Amino acid sequence: MWDSHADWLSDTWDQVRDTTAGISGRTNEHAPAIGAALPHTEVEDKVVGDAAERVKESVSEKADELLENGKEVATDAYDQAIGVADAVYDVASERLNIDKD
DSSP, X not given: OHHHHHHHHHHHHHHHHHHHHHHHHHHHHHHHHHHXXXXXXXXXXXXXXXHHHHHHHHHHHHHHHHXXXXXXXXXXXXXXXXXHHHHHHHHXXXXXXXXXX
């Protein structure tokens, strides 16, 4: 008799576990949509607001850094282009002056 009750209990437990796992899986799939539909709490707004501010600051700092790097690269390229143009002008002027002589 004990064995049959233990078997029944084991089978029932397996069914309950399988059923809750199935429900849990389906619930987890829809949890973001359900959560998004619920009203925000003050704590959520504070946490998300603080996190959003930190992300904005981080992105802004990175953008400023990239802009400064871009300015430096552009300045270097401009200076090099001016140097090359001056060198080409000097060589061309020398050749023209040699041809005149």
